[in-house]
Amino acid sequence: IEVWLQTFSPGSQTPIHRHSCEEVFVVLKGSGTLYLASDSHGKYPGQPKAFPIFANSTFIVPVNDVHQVSNTDSSEDLQLLAIVSRPPVKV
Template sequence: MAGTGSIFLFFFLSLLSFSAISEASKCSAQEFPVVRNISELPQNNYGRGGLAHTTVAGSLLLGLKEVEVWLQTFSPGSGTPIHRHSCEEVFVVLRGSGTMYLAPSSHEKYPGKPEEFFIFANSTFHIPVNDVHQVRNTNEHEDLQVLVVISRPPIKVFIYENWSMPHTAAKLKFPYDWDEECLELEPPPKDEL
């Protein structure tokens, strides 16, 4: 009987150790396989209803300094807030459809009425630095899934309540890190530029 208890204790401690290693490894580049299937990566909503996000490759996860790649899934009716940021951004629509709203930067005091662009599976679009925009799943029947590439992480994001909100009133979020749980394990790399 003592042997069975020892085996159970060993098994239980092994599970605890594996759980701690798994938790730490999601923030460690050394634990990532070279090739991964993005459909198998876990997604989190980070407290934002209708959104599922995972960082495929990033500054906090892999120590990347020039780019970050995200996989995001928006349920019908959901989307990003109206915002702008201090980086370039490229989207590739993997599935679904929706609308991208874009108010090109100008010398106006507020974004103004945006242009609307229909986005669909296999389409791609880019957002220039500091152009106010929003991506929404306007399809009532299916999720919108996009692969997003941003430059120069971590980024400064300015969030707007509406399209007529003055630029000076937009709420700044910096750094904008999706993987904040990784900050506890390792500070972000310093920008050399």
């Protein structure tokens, strides 16, 4: 298990990606959006679904699910802990 502290400045986001491990996120401060693909296991992930995230929320991203985290706030950092089941390998 690894735990990462991630901070996203206002308007920033991760690239669209997936991992070969499960991820659990705990939002420490700020707000944003989690984009999660509706069909993550095909060659083309399909249209992502948007889920609001905010301080004290927790969410899980299953193995190989395509996702993106975005700070949609215009003035506050989005800070979260990412707990991964094992160091990810790019797939």
